[in-house]
Amino acid sequence: MNSENFLLSEKIVSPSYVRQGSQARRGHEQLIRQLLEQGKCPEEGWSESTVELFLNELAVMDSNNFLGNCGVGEREGRVASGLVARRHYRLIHGIGRSGDIAAIQPKAAGSSLLNKLTNSVVLDILKLSGVRSVASCFVVPMATGMSLALCFLTLRHRRPKARYIIWPRIDQKSCFKSMITAGFEPVVVENVLDGDELRTDLEAVERKVEELGAENILCVHSTTSCFAPRVPDSLEELAAMCAKHNIPHVVNNAYGVQSSKCMHLIQQGARVGRIDAFVQSLDKNFMVPVGGAIIAGFDAAFIEEISKMYPGGWALLQCCLVASTSVFVFSHERLHDLQEIYSILAEELKRLASAHGERLLHTPHNPISLAMSLDGLQATSDKAVTQLGSMLFTRQVSGARVIPLGKEQIINGYTFRGFMSHSESYPCPYLNAASAIGITREDVALCIKRLDKSLKALKKEGKAARSPSPLASQNL
Amino acid sequence: MNSENFLLSEKIVSPSYVRQGSQARRGHEQLIRQLLEQGKCPEEGWSESTVELFLNELAVMDSNNFLGNCGVGEREGRVASGLVARRHYRLIHGIGRSGDIAAIQPKAAGSSLLNKLTNSVVLDILKLSGVRSVASCFVVPMATGMSLALCFLTLRHRRPKARYIIWPRIDQKSCFKSMITAGFEPVVVENVLDGDELRTDLEAVERKVEELGAENILCVHSTTSCFAPRVPDSLEELAAMCAKHNIPHVVNNAYGVQSSKCMHLIQQGARVGRIDAFVQSLDKNFMVPVGGAIIAGFDAAFIEEISKMYPGGWALLQCCLVASTSVFVFSHERLHDLQEIYSILAEELKRLASAHGERLLHTPHNPISLAMSLDGLQATSDKAVTQLGSMLFTRQVSGARVIPLGKEQIINGYTFRGFMSHSESYPCPYLNAASAIGITREDVALCIKRLDKSLKALKKEGKAARSPSPLASQNL
Amino acid sequence: MNSENFLLSEKIVSPSYVRQGSQARRGHEQLIRQLLEQGKCPEEGWSESTVELFLNELAVMDSNNFLGNCGVGEREGRVASGLVARRHYRLIHGIGRSGDIAAIQPKAAGSSLLNKLTNSVVLDILKLSGVRSVASCFVVPMATGMSLALCFLTLRHRRPKARYIIWPRIDQKSCFKSMITAGFEPVVVENVLDGDELRTDLEAVERKVEELGAENILCVHSTTSCFAPRVPDSLEELAAMCAKHNIPHVVNNAYGVQSSKCMHLIQQGARVGRIDAFVQSLDKNFMVPVGGAIIAGFDAAFIEEISKMYPGGWALLQCCLVASTSVFVFSHERLHDLQEIYSILAEELKRLASAHGERLLHTPHNPISLAMSLDGLQATSDKAVTQLGSMLFTRQVSGARVIPLGKEQIINGYTFRGFMSHSESYPCPYLNAASAIGITREDVALCIKRLDKSLKALKKEGKAARSPSPLASQNL
């Protein structure tokens, strides 16, 4: 409804009512104006109706929705099923131009706008979350692992002779594979045990650098967010070391945007040393069901170089479409409500652990994930620990990982002993739980309740199994 | 509604009516059963209501939709906005497990099923379209270019010393960049002019192989679908050459699935020689607004190797979700209706060309794209050719590319003369139009009409410009 | 996106692309302007995207969607489930004000606008369909029967002493009940047989008027659309008679808007005589799944009187919302495509009838419904006619009614002999099929095919039943 149409409407229903309606429209437009002007995360998250209004407006600007459009190219935003068009707000043209993800697509002004705004709001959120001096970022329509690989492939053009990537061990497959995929040799540096925590072995890293020669090392590949008892890598020290030896430094910040501690580590690392790029999941930090990542850094030119290395352009739209529905409803407030549930979860796990003769591992440097020992459980039966995993699965507790001792895993020819525990020999089996974005108090309460029941059931079984009474075993 | 609930319903409304309703349900279930049993493209495409029913059923199977679920992991299928959940049929958990795209995700049985079925139906469509002996394929949540890069990165592990990729020139950025991104040196082989057609210079390829040494060549990277007057590469001969020299062969089949000729070329290439993988766009062949590709091949083990090389697993769902809405509504019939519009477009363009003193280039080997010379137009004014492009853009004809002579472009340090024309010196400027999947007779009619108007307007302008009358020029 | 926001967008993506997008928006706005200006059925039906855009715009104007609204009244457009709000485009406030359906609702400017426009476009469609001199109409959120009752109740205030309504018989319950509900005594006038057709017995009507006295008659209640072999009432003659005796005349035009013949009858009746109101179904003429009717007439003051008689105001929105999605996509063309399928259906039924020894009843005055005799079928077995009905039901032929002879039905104390056949003694049993709005050639083809199969099966059964062979009967 433009002003002309509002005027016409005043002839049909009372002018004062129409004017109030038109003013209400201006309310939404004001929010859109702020976004267009500032490109920042709104103070208050948008309502769904504003998001929908905006997406519908953008769709109208794309050529596939022009009322008189005809297409004779190889794609032209056609869809096999109207179902899909509607579900995507008719934003069904691609963005970017062949081979350049950052180029504006002439046929899709609305979608291109959405892309720019999404990148801009995401950059603002990175800043608000703690990396105040981040210079540039872009959403890339690939999983985190493949996005890390893209960073490594870009660095190869700068360091054609380098063959190694130094990597403080973290037991997660895709970040390991990202190095293999890119064609490099990972140099795994085992972590050191410090109390209950597993932290970066800085001396071992330094030794490796000297041993291999800085010029043969593509980069150091460190990690922030991880499962306890591993803690985020010592980014400041690693960054300083990289600066000293002139080695690039890429940080896997998978789901670290939601943690001000992880973000602070990156900010500090960049301040005192060198961080070339940090990569985070779109999915995990913004709760969107779409595979995408954000590649960010402190040198806009290098980030642009990575973006130019991405061979494709049409794949971006869905990421932005979905991301926008999320980041536009984020608010400043939203960014700070995780701490509270983390505390509740820690408190509750601690209470539960002590009730069952276990303990909450002391991992104060991990801001998201917690771990509870399962020593006692293991003592009851060899299989009890893995059984606990199955029981939690059956009882619909999702995300609570059980880590037994001594598992061995071969990935792309590399053998990891004690796999899943980030260590060749962690002292005890344990269970992980995390307070990640979107978790509710109800999730915590239900998880604790079902964990309690499962532990009790297993201990009863364990006692029964060890007891000679034939009767008892019938109770199973 | 299970049978128990149908029985209960019979107490509420007349049993015979309920039974007819239950039988109607069985109709949908029958279609689902066939899909589950055979994993094939349905004879008749599904209706939207069957697709929605099935997606809703699958969603119910995913843990994030369990009525009593609680989650304490780092993701757990949470969403920032309900809007997104609904638009995605609540299929918002990822598929695959960390680092393995093909692994079943325990928390997402429904989504995993969708993934398997999508891959299976896509494989069937590849066969039906002409590559009868294809052994395996998978949907990968990355653009075509990045997917080609993934193939090259996988081959590197097999041929660690190879540095070159032989590439018959095609002027499309992302497939060129895919080689750069993967860290290889593209060896560009110019095409030869044969009548109006630009086709593979087989002798030049052979010369390059000998010059560089087969062992230093990672692979030959050929192309099927392309803009006229270039035609699909001579796949049979290239495949035979690759077999002879023991060089891998990767085919960029971007939007070739829709053409039985392109698919036949691949089938024949594999029969008489060597094709290791062929890669096609999900978006372009199946008309879905999502960035994805299909990597397929004749050796299931090698395709699996590529799939294992992909470092990520969560990004796949959206591809499958969207792809499924498309491939399930495809039918056998659907696969064969392009030929007709191609003929109409060719006919109409020919008529138009002759009316304007131009001609339809004779490119019988290109089954999708057509080209019309713009010699005459260029003669009227230097700028007329590019002006035509703008006019078509303004008149909402999308996809009709105008190719002027002599454009130069530098990509990643390589200079391409005559860029966009696949040739350093094509004899004439021209305009492209394609009959790609989803095009309608209305598209063709409108395009021809507007093209006609634009050409007339430009010629009038041209005459005016060449005329000495000062008055005429004011009419511009 | 207002002009300010478009300007801001030009700083983010290329101005020329944004301008084209903004121009595209103007395309939709132009359509909306025309609607607001003229209030007429669009020449070309709107696309779904324009309809959605407009409804979203209107929703923004309603107070329940104001960004800063707070409500302390008894309703305020709240919803129990977001699901409902979205499905209704957030148009969830009522229209009208307590007790006055036509009053503008200050809190719902958008919805009120929608109401006015819907009424206006519907009026235009009534004119285009043939009632050129209709003066006024309004959508009323009640079924046709209740809407007829409302007309009678309004007339009561003008003719407080009148107790009778004269009603040429049509065997449809709700129009009969509408008279009972309103508290009047229906005077049923049997139809006369004229060839195969059943038409109004004008002399009997005249006799009844004289017998009862014009002042004791509330109105004549006639019918247009009906099942063959009944044909539309002789409206011209009835209207003239009403004018002569000064008796009001209400026409039940249930699904007659789709027939130019029915509409022409009304136009002619009003021209030569008296028609006070004609009532039609929203559902049946505009294919919308909502219970509503349109009350129309030639004297705007009387139509307003009826509208003021409706005690309620909040119930209208859904009718308008749903109606608008339909009437806005109607086009002039749409209004004239029924004739063709009617001819096909007649042709096919005729062929089928003669193949089975039956005949298509000759009912040229019924423009929508057709009837095929079932004499022969009845001869094979007593139950065969009703069995045919069940078979068609089971074979998913819906809407094909089978009319056996001699059914008796009591409604509100009145006994109808030969119920369903509009006559106490129609000469033969028959089957009805109609060519109503929305029917497709596929419907006709499938119906004929299944009807053929069913008739064959029944005849086979019939022969078997009459045959003495014990074997044959086992084949049942």
Next chain:
Amino acid sequence: MNSENFLLSEKIVSPSYVRQGSQARRGHEQLIRQLLEQGKCPEEGWSESTVELFLNELAVMDSNNFLGNCGVGEREGRVASGLVARRHYRLIHGIGRSGDIAAIQPKAAGSSLLNKLTNSVVLDILKLSGVRSVASCFVVPMATGMSLALCFLTLRHRRPKARYIIWPRIDQKSCFKSMITAGFEPVVVENVLDGDELRTDLEAVERKVEELGAENILCVHSTTSCFAPRVPDSLEELAAMCAKHNIPHVVNNAYGVQSSKCMHLIQQGARVGRIDAFVQSLDKNFMVPVGGAIIAGFDAAFIEEISKMYPGGWALLQCCLVASTSVFVFSHERLHDLQEIYSILAEELKRLASAHGERLLHTPHNPISLAMSLDGLQATSDKAVTQLGSMLFTRQVSGARVIPLGKEQIINGYTFRGFMSHSESYPCPYLNAASAIGITREDVALCIKRLDKSLKALKKEGKAARSPSPLASQNL
């Protein structure tokens, strides 16, 4: 997914995962089973996903969605726009059969089931809300006013000579008009002032009965929910009087379902005396954007008689569809959370009133609506009271009605002095606010804040207006 399809799925993804998925499905089916078995309001409201699953299942049972259906009737559930079909879950056939709202529609088993279940759950909610002995109810697709008219029209058949309806005054148009529409003469009984409250003048009612003669009175038409300072009618006493004189009694319970006090009054009235039917808004009690009402009573036969009086049958579906999305998400808990906000609103209004020299009227018998005097405001200026209304409108406070003194209104020939105040001469002007279903604490807080601002602004203006200072008036 039936069991066969689950089994097939187990061959595609891991059986244990599929089994968990199938079990999850059973969770939803269990809820559906309970509904089908008991027909009651669920203990815990359903999630949106269960509602959608169920509606989709029902749609599959309707003939318009049969995969092989063909239709040759006059309606057959066709739609003009797919948009509408989807928005209505493809439930687009009607329910009921021509002329009988309660009859099962053979072509729409799913929709018919929905109708029965909706009526059943609504009945349960009426019981849970306090009318424990209600015997029967049905949803009728008409506004409350028209539904009241239907009750009166039904009673006419029982009391053909009765002309009057006795009606304790309540200033709401549609319930007044319902009597006019049905063709009766309303006998308005003014209320008596009791403290601040306006309550039923029982003696006046008794006098009227005697004056007019019980046999000439169709019924007493009383009201529960209303705006303060009027309070619900004295139902017990009225019901007893009706029983004594053998006069029917119809209660307008417009938005009273949400109040246990209103419901208790009805229950008590029926226990000690006579209540024939009570009518409530679907829209207002269940927060659904659809015009519908619920007619309920203690004698199932009489309620059926009313239902049979409704001439129509196709109009019901939308009511049920929309109602079901609401009533299925209701829970027992939901029914009891209004009291708290009522207390907050009362508290806040009281505080505000005393701060502005006004007072909260003492109306303890009105459980929903509150009133605050505006004596002081009126004293500042004659127009101040109506100005306050405009200010609140402009400041987006909806539902807060301002009642000035001495307004006169003529409705259908009847003159109401002091209209809107339920009294010819209420002692003071006042403002209404209500705590109705769906209201939030934010609504209350915002309303109080804006009301405070408006009152301050008006008083400042008032002072300025009365002040002689020329300067002050410039501040306006």
